[in-house]
Amino acid sequence: MKLPVHLNALRAFEASARHQSFTAAAAELHVTPAAVGQLVRALEGWLGTPLFLRNARGRTRLVTTEAADRALPDIRAGFYRLALGLERLKEESxxxxxxxxxxxxxxxxxxxxxxxxxxxxxxxxxxxxxxxxxxxxxxxxxxxxxxxxxxxxxxxxxxxxxxxEEVYPVCSPKLLKEPERLRKPADLARETLIHDLSMDSHAAFPTWEAWLRKAGMTDVAATRGMMINNSAAVLQAAIEGQGVALARSVMAWGDLANGLLVRLFPTIAFPSPLxxxxxxxxxxxxxxxxxxxxxxxxxxxxx
Known part of the structure; x- marks a missing residue:
């Protein structure tokens, strides 16, 4: 479909409507306010209808007409699609x-x-x-x-x-050198818990509180310990023996395979909802x- 209207006129109209100002639109488009006004008037002349309400005393901002308000969503969608098309050309080149x-x-x-x-x-x-x-x-x-x-x-x-993935506790092998240490979930009450906060804003992200509840350990304080907002750093802290981490299996597989970490209480399955x-x-x-x-x-x- 051939466009009878120059794209610059449509851009001037859309920017003026968004900013409610010819001056602000001109700053965005790197032209003068007079040039923006001329482009908008040319578009109005071709359409045979005004796009902005004029001659209202005391008005400091442009106000679009009802017809303009109805057309703007389609015009903006068209510019978005043009931008996508240009992006694809850039990708190919x-x-x-x-x-x-x-x-x-x-x-x-x-x-x-x-x-x-x-x-x-x-x-x-x-x-x-x-x-x-x-x-x-x-x-x-x-x-x-x-x-x-x-x-x-x-x-x-x-x-x-x-x-x-599955979520489970892990620790350094050196924490298990003591014969009676970390043999059952209740022993976690005496350990530093390392918390992964990397997805803390997501309500479904597994937490120590959820794992302990699954293990039946409601009397273990679930919020104490070390808080880290990076899953790799959580595992590194556990590798260095700073506590017991609640690990994500996809992240921990290499450290478990290399013997840097040990999975604790493997009979307790806790699949992640994510x-x-x-x-x-x-x-x-x-x-x-x-x-x-x-x-x-x-x-x-x-x-």
Whole structure:
């Protein structure tokens, strides 16, 4: 469909309506207020209808007409789709660089120890790893794919379940050198508990209080001890013998396999209600590098 109106006029109108000011719109668009006003008047002339209410005494801000208010959501949606299209063109021109977002702990404890296998299988794909504790904007930060931990729903993203996990207490082997130490859950009352606060804002995130309740230890003080907001640092504190950590199995597998940590009370099963998901934008799902990395992640998780 051919647009009879120049995009600059639509941009001037949308910015003026959002800021309720020609001057503020001009600052955003890097032009003069007079140029913004001229573009808006040209648009009104083509439409044959005003877009702003004028000639009201004492009014300091622009006020849109009812017709303009009805049209603005579609115009803004159109600009958003144009931005997505341009982003896709940038992605294609960027070549074989794949931008991946994961948490720092997931990168250190799960992804990086096996990443050489992806590089061996896809030597021509360069990966830029973005590690952040906060959810990132995939469009604004040009993220291709990522791994997130949660319930599986993130607006604007497709989520493929990667793996579940279990939560259990772990400690350094040196804490078990004393014959009677940490032989039953009640013994935790005499230990320093290490708490993982990395997902503390998520109500479903497993806590010491929930694990102790599952173990029937309601008389053990669940909130005392050491608080750390990074899952990898939680495990490191346990490795150094600073206490007993409530570990996430996906994070702890390597340290358990290497004998740096020991799982305590393995007969008490406590699956996490949260899981790991591979996430990406649906419109980018056919990108070869993304497909390769997603399939590799799923293969590694099942192995």
């Amino acid at each position: 960027a070549g074989s660089v794949l931008t991946v977002t994961v948490s720092p702990a997931f990168a250190a404890k799960w992804l990086l120890p096996r990443f050489d296998r992806f590089q061996a299988a896809w030597p021509d794909t360069d990966v830029r790893l973005d590690t952040s504790l906060k959810a990132v904007d995939f469009v604004a930060q040009r993220i291709d794919i990522g791994v997130r931990y949660g319930m599986g729903s993130w607006p604007g993203l497709t989520a493929d379940r990667l793996m579940d 899981a790991y998901y591979v996430v990406y934008r649906a419109e980018c799902s056919g990108k070869p590098g993304l497909v390769a990395f997603r399939d590799w992640l799923l293969k590694e998780a099942t192995a």
